[in-house]
Amino acid sequence: MRALIGHSGFVGTNLKRAAAFDALYNSADIADIRGRAFDLVVCAAAPATMWAANADPARDLAGIDALVGHLAGAAIDRLVLVSTIAVLDDAAAGYDETGARYETAKAYGRNRRHLELALSAQVQRCHILRLPALFGHAIKKNFVFDLINPVPSFLKPDRLSDLLGAMPAESAAAARAFFVPDTALGMMRFERDAARAAGHDRILAQGFAAAGFTAPGFTNSESRFQYYALDRLWDDIKRCLAAEIPVLHVASAPLRAADIHLALTGTAFDNPGPPLYAEDMHSRYCAQWGGPAPYLYSAADTLADLTRFYREAVGA
Known part of the structure; x- marks a missing residue:
């Protein structure tokens, strides 16, 4: 038996498209997991709205603690927690899975690190996958969304x-x-x-x-993102489980916003005004993925995924 928590969210929606689950939960019915037993639970349930978490840290933390409490009431053999690069104190510091330092100032990252620690302590066979910037079915925000929806x-x-x-x-x-x-x-x-x-x-x-x-104007053209195609996630979860990897940085080689813009639209993008953002998360497991150290996926891999996704989205 396997369950997916957060099935109606962005990540969960994509996982449902890739794999079959015996039970599906979200915030409306997560209490129903109590008393049930599962071989595998995939949890993609932490709210993804960063501004809301930072605006009301106590409410955000209370929701996370409630989730932990509900999971404590279930018998879980293996747990996969889909986490975020935001738990790191510096997304561009080049941390791998063993040398990371964690967010303490901003509630969004701090509270999701709290979730990682709580579930790792609660379930012996717990696997954490930290994701960077994402794209996939039902995307609702970020630079890729803005290119599709100007x-x-x-x-x-x-x-x-x-x-x-x-x-x-x-x-x-x-x-x-x-x-x-x-x-x-x-x-x-x-x-x-x-x-x-x-x-x-x-x-x-x-x-x-x-x-x-237009909407891409909110992004600095020199910003660097480690975009990751969510249609890869289920396969990466299976690899992580098979190799018994406790924490995995799902790290793609960083790409400049200007290079993404040029590759997808065919036009140059020079926009130095907005705040600069950078991601450069590393992984110790790149060899097992066949990626160029220190990344699981190359820039060429990601650009190919982005191009396919963009063309499908705009009907090109």
């Missing part, structure tokens, strides 16, 4: 107003119709599904391009 998901009201004034009239009218206030964030939120259903997504993309700002 209309920004959120904008400050003043910024949206400025852009409306620089758009063609038809695009501006559509933007006024499909950007709505998000009072919790103090932002204007793009109702992407509604705009697409109404057939306005293309004219909006053209309007933002004409106004001189």
Whole structure:
């Protein structure tokens, strides 16, 4: 018997596409796992919204502790925890699985490291896979999402107003119709599904391009990401289990945002204004994956995965 926790989230949705599970859980029914026995449980359930965790650390930690408590009520032979590069105090420090230092200042990473420690102590055969930036089915955010969906998901009201004034009239009218206030964030939120259903997504993309700002503009062109294709995850979990690896950094060779942009769109990307971000997580297990040390996957591997994904997403 094997179970997947977090089946309705981004990672869980992709795992369901790759493998069959006897039981599926999410936050609505995780209490039902108590009293059950499983040969394997894959946990991809820690909330992925970084801003929410950092805004309310106590609430985030309480949710994680509740998850740990529910799992304590089940008999689990082997547990796979899908974790995150954010547990590291510096994503670009080149840490491998044995020499890492951990986040203590930001609640998102600190609380997910707490989850790693709690579940490792609770389940003897626990395997942790730390993931970097991701792409795959049902992607909802990040630079790759922005390349596919150039209309920004959120904008400050003043910024949206400025852009409306620089758009063609038809695009501006559509933007006024499909950007709505998000009072919790103090932002204007793009109702992407509604705009697409109404057939306005293309004219909006053209309007933002004409106004001189699209969603990739939030990213510094020199930022470096270790993008990872989620359709590889189930196979990597199986390798990790077979080799009895306790902690695995799922590390792809870093790629510059500018190089990703050029490879996917065929156009140059020079955008030095936004904050610089970098990932450079290493792994001790690159030889077992056939990757170029210190990575499991080469830049060429990742660019091939990104190109395939992008072309499918945009219908190219």
